[in-house]
């Protein structure tokens with residue numbers, strides 16, 4: 504059956520191309536579209552014929568939707584440190600033949616995922632747009648954020664300048680803002696008809712929200728003050744059939760959002776990108792657990808001086824991040840660290856320290872016990888770069904999400920736990936081994952799906 508519709512799709516591509524060029528495929532309103540097609544006389548003359556043909560065409564367009572191999576990244580918070588670094592990384596691949604980006608992508612690593620030979624979108628086929636409340640062009644944002652020196656992006660400054668930065672729409676009611684966001688998404692998708700849009704949440708950390716079960720109507724009629732902007736962006740993305748990656752520690756798992764993603768078969772994943780200190784914590788904790796060494800205390804200190812660091816210096820905003828960073832340990836070890844003490848000995852601190860900018864530094868002091876309960880200890884000092892570590896993970900995630908969307912898998916994608924500090928959904932993917940194996944499992948599932956749908 505599938506095979507049949509496929510060959511028809513191939514023949515149809517000859518017809519689709521001229522229609523596409525005339526702009527028919529991009530017209531959202533069905534009535535205008537039909538009228539336009541009839542007017543063009545492309546399809547048979549009278550209105551009925553036009554509609555009949557349009558239905559036939561739409562079916563074909565849906566099939567080609569499934570095969571879209573380009574990505575349009577939609578970044579909320581595009582002018583921030585991470586967003587602007589993602590723009591530079593993609594610009595580098597598109598405009599610089601000596602770019603080394605591929606070396607740093609997990610989806611390209613011969614040692615891991617590449618073995619499965621999945622048809623990931625080439626990075627040169629990724630385009631970007633986004634939103635920010637700062638009125639900046641992307642080159643201005645890169646300059647302000649000081650993550651990259653000018654010589655790293657000067658060759659493609661003009662390309663970066665063309666990236667569209669939209670404003671976060673205003674409104675009193677949630678529904679107004681969501682509708683405006685949907686309109687923005689629709690109009691940008693029209694300009695990229697051969698791309699699959701993927702939304703990435705890169706907004707600053709907010710105070711934690713606790714969600715209760717409520718109807719979509721209740722959410723839509725509430726005041727914007729009752730919900731974080733992340734949730735409005737996320738709902739708008741899902742309603743527009745755009746997969747969602749939540750890279751922030753903000754909890755967007757509102758029951759309405761989860762339900763919509765399942766109903767509409769739109770994949771979602773998050774929360775909180777696992778970039779530096781927590782990544783190494785996960786690896787080491789897995790090693791302690793495998794070797795049956797007892798962790799008696801783990802003290803983690805972070806200093807960072809970028810906008811994220813400044814934002815996180817407010818304890819109400821850093822609460823979710825600290826919880827995520829601490830929970831990783833106990834999920835892996837399977838016990839509460841320091842339960843014999845009166846105060847916890849699993850401690851995470853984040854301090855804003857302006858001199859360092861995006862170059863964060865982290866220290867870990869790990870106290871552990873061996874036979875006879877003899878104490879030992881280990882110290883780690885990470886001198887990392889927050890956005891340099893984050894950007895390739897976002898590109899990897901976007902490539903995964905495009906294949907998952909193409910395979911028509913919706914709801915929470917638990918198998919992407921590897922990329923997050925606090926992976927969404929109920930799962931047992933905690934240790935390094937579990938999370939890597941889950942990625943393989945996902946890769947093989949997608950590969951099988953791809954082979955079935957492309958078996959000509």
Ligand SMILES: NC(=O)c1ccc[n+]([C@@H]2O[C@H](COP(=O)([O-])OP(=O)(O)OC[C@H]3O[C@@H](n4cnc5c(N)ncnc54)[C@H](O)[C@@H]3O)[C@@H](O)[C@H]2O)c1
Pocket residue numbers: 579580581582583584585586634635636637671704705706707708732750751752775776777778779809810811814889890892893
């Ligand atoms: N860098 C990392 O390693 C890392 C790891 C995990 C999570 N994160 C999270 O990723 C997010 C982004 O990090 P960052 O360093 O780029 O932060 P940032 O503060 O530099 O950037 C956030 C951007 O969002 C913009 N913004 C604020 N409100 C907005 C709105 N309503 N609409 C559109 N834009 C809006 C800001 O103007 C800013 O440009 C943060 O939540 C951070 O905690 C980062």
